[in-house]
Amino acid sequence: MTMDEASMVGLMGRVTGAVGPGLVGEVIVRVRGGAEHFLAYPSSAKDRIEPGTLVMVMEYLPPRTVYVSAAYDS
């Protein structure tokens, strides 16, 4: 459903497994009234995002893959 797909993008999430090139990361995102985890890849290929970082979902690939980038540049 396109609505679901659209609703995922732009959501905020937290990294629970390091996201980076060559890694399969994990983020947990609030969605559908709960919190679900998704497999995460960096949206820009060279980023490495450590666990605990706040991220924004840039792209959603159903069923459970998202591309994320750090929410705040630090």
Added chain:
Amino acid sequence: MFIGMIAGAAVGAVLVLIGLFKLMWRVAEPNEALIISGSKHKMEGLEAGMGFRIVTGRGTLVLPGMQAVRKLSLDLNQTELSVDCVTHQGIPLKIRGVVIFKVGDDFVSIANAARRFLDQQKRVSERVHNVFAGHLRSIVGGLTVEDMIRDRDKLTGQTRAACGTEMEKLGLIVDSLQIHEIEDPTGYIKNLAMPHAAAVQRDARIAQAEANRLATEAEQQAAARMAEATRDSEILQAGYQAERDNAAAKAQQAGPLAEAAAKQEVVVQETRVAELVAARREQQLQTDVRKPADAKAYEKRTLAEAERDARISAAQAKAKETELAAAAEATATQVTGEAEAAARQAKGLAAAEATRAKGLAEAEGIKARAAALAENQEAVIAQQLAEQWPEIVQAGASAFGNVDNMVVLNGADGMADMFAKALTMGGTGLGLARQLLSSMNQNAVPAGGSAGVNGVPVEKVQVDRES
């Protein structure tokens, strides 16, 4: 009646409607998804071509007979893993773990899962076990034992990398993968831990020893301080006790001292009184006893002296008297003695004269006998024998005197015979005596002359003279 029937029919109709609705209305529970298939229906939340409808968390109208409703559980599942693996270093391990997974909550995951597991929901665990067993082998093969033990993040990362996409295909999400146990038949892990354990043990022992040392030092210091404090305290206590004893003794002595002083005063006074009494008594005795006694003694002495003088005089007089009497007696005795002596002398002389006269007479007799003997010896001897016969016979009989029993075998004749023989022996003795006499006479001729002059022995008469 009619109205009643209408009301009844209406109620029945309502009941029928409710029953129909119950049959057609299905509600999805929070942990399940309804998969509705059959006939044409609104493609809710899914792209076209999916061919079924997914309802979660609410009710939906289902036409019985036209549509099929199946439930897909969205609950958590778990699979026990028990896998023999070989690590990167080639060490065989047996790993026990658990995978906790569920069907994803999004419609895509539900659709994927529904297509794969709807009829075999009970066997999902088995499938997942197979998937994970293979993947775990590959994961462990890419890790070392040290990594597995120390770097859990790496293990989960690898697991996610290997299984995440695959599970995605199945519409499942892995909530958790846990390694419970790593069985290590070669003892690698134990040996790995050994140096560290030994070091830790060593450090622990060192630390313990050090701690013991420090504790002992502290204890000993504390004990020494305690002993010091005890000593000081005891010294102080002893000092205070001594002071207290001193004071107490003084206090105790104060009473007796005062008492003694008072007593002493009393005794002094009493002594003085006694002295006075004694002095008075002495005075009294002087007057009462001594003076009279002196007087009496003087009297007695004087009397005794007088008596003594009198007795001396008497004794002297008596002595004189006795002396005079003795002298007189002596004189008398002398006179008497002299007289007695003279008398005795006269008596003695008279006796001597008488004896002499007798001796002369005897000598005359002997001379006459000797003359007769010279003339007729045998007659004289016979006469003498006859004179002496009884003695001779007695002497002869004395031979039988010691005989207790005499047996005379010849009777009376024998007896006479024996006496005759004894008498004959006397006769033989007579002859022997005659010989003897003759020999005596021959030998005694010179001696006979002197014996003839002084034939009579002179008897000396002792005369005691008293001086």
